[in-house]
Amino acid sequence: MQWLERHVPKLVLAPSFIAALLFVYGFIGWTAWVSLTRSRLLPNYDLVGPIQYERLFASPRWEVALNNLFVFGVLFIGIAMLLGLLLAIFLDQKIRTEGVLRTVYLYPMALSLIVTGTAWKWMLNPGLGLESMVRGWGFDNFTFDWITDPDMAIYTVVIAGVWQASGFVMALFLAGLRSVDGEIIKAAQVDGIPTHRIYTAIIIPSMAPIFLSAFIVLSHLAIKSFDLVIALTGGGPGYATDLPATYMYAMAFSRGDIGQAASSAMVMMMIVFAIVVPYLYSELRAKHD
């Protein structure tokens, strides 16, 4: 009986633990193995060394994909956090229609990224959307053709991504703002500290954990970004808006080059680790203190 009491939690957790072990770590291991083979159409298991990684880093398309991930990641996370924070602060001013506004800003998150991508594709299309509309108003020289310009197209992905995610970040920050102890703020107001100083010196610093969560959520959204690019630009013009995830998909499913796909998946995973491991480390250390 005592034995059972002691072991029930372990027994209950065992199936999900085994499933996670097999389906997450087992398949990571499998992918790592395949990335060291010459697999083409079907996986084969003869190890040949890091040849797929050499091919990967010799590929100009992969270079574009990595650069895009960097540009997209930095801008997407940065702008979405900034906009989300500003929106949250404005909404936090005890305004009357807060409920309605909050819903309006949060709604984009309810849309699938495919819908976001398709809608923005039409809005950004120079012949259909913004450009032709402004020209229709009489500004004949107005040009906004980023989506057809290989150097600028990645920024259209940022625009659509920020539109989608900043409402969600706003909700996170709003919850954070509300959780700050009202007494401290009142004390600061009694001391005659101006509102902007209250925000920059008291409220925002006390929201550090929220920033971290928002950063982690947004960065994994950025790294696994796939559907937005597929719907918005299809990776084009050319392959100018390819991201690692779309590269991996193209290799695995269109080109029959599973070895390349596996090696690019491994590199993506390492990027995720590079972000998540410091986070976990800081979290765990905080617990110990």
Add this chain to the structure above:
Amino acid sequence: MTMKTILATSVASFCVAGAALAEPQAEVLHWWTSGGEARAVAVLQEEFASRGGEWTDMPVAGGGGDAAMTALRARVLSGNAPTAVQLKGPAIQEWYEEGVLADISAVAEAENWAEILPASIAGHMQCEGTWCAAPVNVHRVDWVWANKAILDEHGIEMPGNWDEFNAAADKLQAAGVTPLAHGGQAWQDATVFETVVLGLGGPEFFRSALIDLDMDALTSDTMKAAFDQMRTMRGYVDDNFSGRDWNLATAMVMNGEAAFQIMGDWAKGEFLAAGQVPGEDFLCASTPGDGYLYNVDSFAMFEVEGEDAQDGQALLAELIVGENFQKVFNLNKGSIPVRSDVALDEFDSCAVTSANDMAATSEAGSLLPSYAHGMALRGAQAGAITDVVTAHFNSDMSSDDAVQMLADAVANSM
């Protein structure tokens, strides 16, 4: 003893009954799910049923066959392959090398495929000497489609070489007409590119550059000229071409928004569906230069267990290449029959041109597989070339850089 005998006889009689009931079975994986294509497959299905077969349809739409290939991989890895799978070009040989394709030489020899199919197309259907796939149709890729009214208005003939094409396009552009309807998707860029390579370099050059991947050919001046022509043609498309689907580009020619489109003969289906008549409303001609680029759909036959499945496979192969199916299917699909002995009375004038050219180029040895449509090269190599072509077309890369990148990409894809 008696019990055993009874049991044995009853088992035996079950077997006999089973054998009598056994009918040819075929499970067919394909991605022909849209209008005309679905009708075309239904033709095969009916014919198969009328010969006593039981057809299990396995349509997997999406991604131009990517989704179907994923399904196929899963089925093959689990040791349960479909009877026949819509596959084409070197992909057939790639699957053969995985050791999963069946040998249908018995049907092919009985039906005399070696005689009735053009030699270069028959080559795709064979795996190390045995027949392993059945061809369905021939799409010609190197077509240029034109709006007749626009051409007449500006006094332009269908171009006979690329200089004439450029001259006509310049004239149209000066008159405010978009010369070339094009969709900025990688495969469409690749389609235009291969017709330019064929037109400027000729069939021999096409073969050494885009089929044999000869490094000297890939970095030659002819290849640079092909990229130069691509750069010129980039100037002939309108501003909104990025990501446009091919059928929307065809609609531009139909509606008089653009003069030409370079696209395979599936574009003809769009014209015909809109009630336009070849020679009156729109014109078709092969792209400037010699040769013929084909895109042949086919069914690869996978190794299956059991006699009824093998019978089904043989019957399916026989029907696919059979005259009736070749005619009805291709009338529905807009392509031409792969066998040369089908009467072409009911086909339109573009299809007749295509069939005549196929026979002539087959004689002359300039009947060539399309690289852009996965007939000439394996996925990794074709993809590597397409990456360069589309990167060049969509940027201001110089032709010198492009050929260098092309050589590097091809070497890296091996």
